[in-house]
Amino acid sequence: MADGWRPTPFRQFILKIHSRCDLACKYCYMYEMADSSWLTRPKQMSREIVAATAARIAEHAHRHGLRDIEIILHGGEPLLAGPEAIRETVTRIRSAAAGTRVRASLQTNGLRLDESYLRLLDELDIRVGVSLDGDETMHDRSRRRAGGRGSHAEVSRALRLLISPTFRHLFSGLLCTVDLRNDPIGVYEALLAFDPPAVDFLLPHGNWSAPPAGRLPHEETTPYADWLIPIFDRWYGAARRPTRVRMFGEIIQVLLGGSSSSEQIGLSPAGMVVVETDGGIEQSDVLKSAYQGAPETGLHVTRDSFDDALLLPSIAARQIGELALCPTCRACPVSRICGGGLYAHRYRSGHGFANPSVYSPDLLRLIKHVKSTVEADLPARSKRRGRDTMNLREHRITAGVFSKLAAGGGGAAAVARLSAAQHSKHVLLVRGVLEAARANGHPDAAVTRRAYDLLATVQRRHPGAVDTVLRHPSVGAWARRTVKMLDAHAEDAAPGQLAALAAAAAIRSGTACDIDVPAVEGVVTLPSLGQAILSPTVSWATVECAEGGAEVTADGTIVTVPRDPGRDAPGWKGLRSLSTEVDGVPLHLVIDDLDPYRMPETTNIGGRLTEAETERWQSTLEEAWHLLVRHHRAVADEVVTAITVLTPLVAPARGQSSSTSGETYGCVALSTPPDASTFAVTLTHETQHAKLSALLDLIPLTLPDDGRRYYAPWREDPRPVPGLLQGAYAFLGVAGFWMRQRHLETGEAALRASSEFFRWREAARLVTGTLLGSGRLTPAGENFATGMALRLDRWAQESVPARARALGRARADDHYARWLERNG
Incomplete structure (x- = not known):
């Protein structure tokens, strides 16, 4: 395909097993809008069409190696097809698609949903969604029988049965069409009365040529956003959210960098296809709201595959994301979140679908409101308690x-x-x-x-x-x-x-x-x-x-x-452990040399330690812990609080290798420590990294990377500002360790400790100055780096023997010369 695009296989198959309905809802796109093809189609999908559909679904799943797919029984009203038709459809598809998991669901108006049907749906593991527009007055405004009688009482009866302990697990949620005549909070509370696991608010189907109620073309009013925003505020601000609201959840997910699973939101490729009662393969049935024949493809399950449908330009238009948007939408600041709105809502007679949604002003206002609310609250979201988030508290x-x-x-x-x-x-x-x-x-x-x-x-x-x-x-x-x-x-x-x-x-x-x-x-x-x-x-x-x-x-x-x-x-x-105790301060560290996720993206990850290696780690740890507790007690207290796991690394050709990851807080990866002081300084260094990574999850200290790179005296490659901050903070801890340690040593060991203190003090001071001059720190980051600089400036007053200064400076100069030769 051009530009490397490849079609996304269908994973959701909507089967119109019955084309008639026992309600006459005023806003129904099937019977009340532009397309009237239902009049010429069979009322019910025949056994032959069911068999052909099952074969085509299995063919598509196996060809694309799909591990799971979903079938949605739809209509009209699918329960009009009868229990045997439902049983045969689901079992035949599951049998044909052996090796692929087939999830099944059903969307119903609820009138025929009784105990016998629910037992069948339970047997077949079919999830049930029910349409409900609010309380009796709200619901019965539009959802009436042909003779004018309302349906709320019957739907309520069905819902009470569905939410009973016997059948509650089948309940997938409520579908509610927005009606501007209804009070939004009243609608929301009426829906919550049935404790739904999810609520899906649908904008009434309309377009530029047939606008929905209250939505006049070219007017910048936002009646639908004004209706939805009070519900969002009530839902988002609740201490315990009583349900998922799909529209709001999808907007937030896309805002936070995720993808959408809804046609209404985002630019994710549409992976859904429809099979009509006569076997016709069609696009989304909501296109029936646009013009006569809008969803038709000319394909049929008895002669065409679903792969044939994937190659149609009309299907591709719903899979190529931003490329299908009109210039107006592409220029919109929320186009990635909005995704242009539902495809059917973009139609204009004579211009096709290359238009903004008829709900464009509403979507813009709603998304901006959600965005500003989430951004203002984002630092605190991890603090709130949810329904079952295991008692999170504020941090x-x-x-x-x-x-x-x-x-x-x-x-x-x-x-x-x-x-x-x-x-x-x-x-x-x-x-x-x-x-x-x-x-x-x-x-x-x-x-x-x-x-x-x-x-x-x-x-x-x-x-x-x-x-x-x-x-x-x-x-x-x-x-x-x-x-x-x-x-x-x-x-x-x-x-x-x-x-x-x-x-x-x-x-x-x-x-x-x-x-x-x-x-x-x-x-x-x-x-x-x-x-x-x-x-x-x-x-x-x-x-x-x-x-x-x-x-x-x-x-x-x-x-x-x-x-x-x-x-x-x-x-x-088993995961073995190392344990020691000095002066009543215990340390217990698990050796994780097994878990595949123990230290991601580490190229020199080690294998399982032998018993002899484990004993060596134990004896070296005992000496290192004695050193830390007796002479670096503040560091020891931080290590015992932060670090719980050690992961072995393959040793480099020279020296010690160690690392931490923001993904694995509490783990230090290291090669076999050669001696106690190296083990102790490694724990000091990596605990600093762990502290800073954890702090960064709470408070941003750096601005987004602008591509600039800087010299770091501990790396051979140029580093971005976040990398500089991590390194400077780690070596601030290392400099402090050697500042204290130099007073414990004698002879050559004292000289080494003093030179290490001088080298890393100066290195951390140099990089902290670079950070403060970079212009890439947040206000909190400026304060943090200033605190680092003040500590290092105080340490700069510490006297260091001339020989130690010379050794430290020579090593630093040698590193800088190599860096310049390599990087320029």
Whole structure:
């Protein structure tokens, strides 16, 4: 295709199994607007058309390697097709598409939704959405039978049955068409009365040639935004949001850099196709609101594939994003969020669809309002409590704590605050995995939901067990990357790993449960515990947990998790730990040399330590901890509060290798420490990085990268401002370590310590000056760097022996000469 574009396979198939309806809603695009093709089509999809549709869906899924798809039974009113037609349609498609997960849902007006239907839908695992426009007066304005009788009473009866404990799990949400005559908050509260899991507000279908009520072409009034904004404010400002509102959620997701799963919002390619009762393959049926035959493609399931539809220009126009927008939309500041609005709403007779939405002023006002509200509140969003976000609390850094951190310290209390914020970040990311898996229709979404529910159950009874798992550094990296991959619709996203988190928490707490967990080439990774090794062909296993222990089973193989999971056992590799205590200050560090997410994007990640290597790490740690506790107590207090995990790295040709990552707070990756002082200074250096990364999640200190690069005395490559800040802050800590350490040493060791102090003090001062002169710090960043500079200026008054100064200067000059030779 031109410009490298490739069509996006269809993942959502809307099947018009019955073309008639037992309501006569005044705003219905099917029967009341431009297209009247329903009059000439069969009332019901025949068995032959169902069979052909099933074959075409399976063909499309297998050709594109789709792991999951969705079918939506639609109409008219789909329940008019009868229970046997619904059963045959769903079972035939699932049978034909063996190997692909087929999710099924149904959108109904609710009139025929009784217990017998709900039992069928439960048997077939079909989710149910119901249309409701508010209370009786509001709903019955438009949603009436042909004779004029309202339908609210019957819909309410059906909803009360649907939300009963027996069938509640089938309820996908409410669909509400905006009616300007109805009070918006009154509508919202009437919908909430049925405790819906989601609400979808739809703008009435209209276009420039047939404008919706209250929306006059070329007028800049915003009646629909004015109607929706009070609902948004009520919904967004609630301490506990009672439901998801799809339109608002999609806008926020796109504003924050994610993708949209709705045709109404964003520029994500449309992945939906319609099959009519006669087998015609069509575009979105809401195009019927534009003109006669607007959704038709001329294709038919008995002779054409869905791939043939993908190649049609009309389908491509709904998949190429910004390229399909008119010049007016492309110039709009919210075009990426708005996406031009619903495609059908752009139509103008004689000009086609290359126009802004007829709702353009409303969308602009609504999006700007949402944007300003979210931006004003963004620093605090991670502080609020949600329905099931495991009791997040507000995280603030006081001016006093900020000042202490800027000076390179802070102490245990400050680091504890940062650690608590990182715990909340992990909780939010885990919740984000759940939401993204659901929003993107990932095949593991149901597994993810069950895992999250188990995790929440364990948390209520054994919060410490869940906290230990969620604080494990690799959990943050896995969750962050999984959310990003789900938003990008990446095929290898792994939200099912949430089940392994839940299993680890259950094992730690002794909670009785059975839960399916993913295996990668037969390896089940349980974060914070270890790995179960099964057959390489196994992709899923079951963790059976009881108060007395746990087993991991698959294909007849049973791996027993030891009572002490840190011990190895047949089929089990445990995460070992290092422990020591000096003067009543204990240190316990887990060695994570197994988890695939233990240190992302690290090219020299090490393998599993041998027992001899582990013993060497233990003995060196004991000496290093003695040094830190006895002579660098403030650093020791920060290390014990911030660092929980060590990850081995492959040693470089010379010296020590170490790193931390903002994705894995609490983990220090390092090669085998050659001696106690190197181990101690490495922990000092990497704890500084951990503190700053955690602070940056709360307070932005740098402006967006403008492309400029600078000299850093500890790197061979030019660095951007954020990299300079990280390095300067880390070596501020290193300089402090050597300033104290030089007074403990004698002879050559004292000379080395003094030269290290001089070198890193001067290096950090140089770069801090660069930062303050860069113009790329936020006001908070200016204050932070000033605090660093003040501390370094005080240290500059410390006398250093001439020989140590000469050694430090020679090493610094040598580095700068090499840097210039390499970089110019």
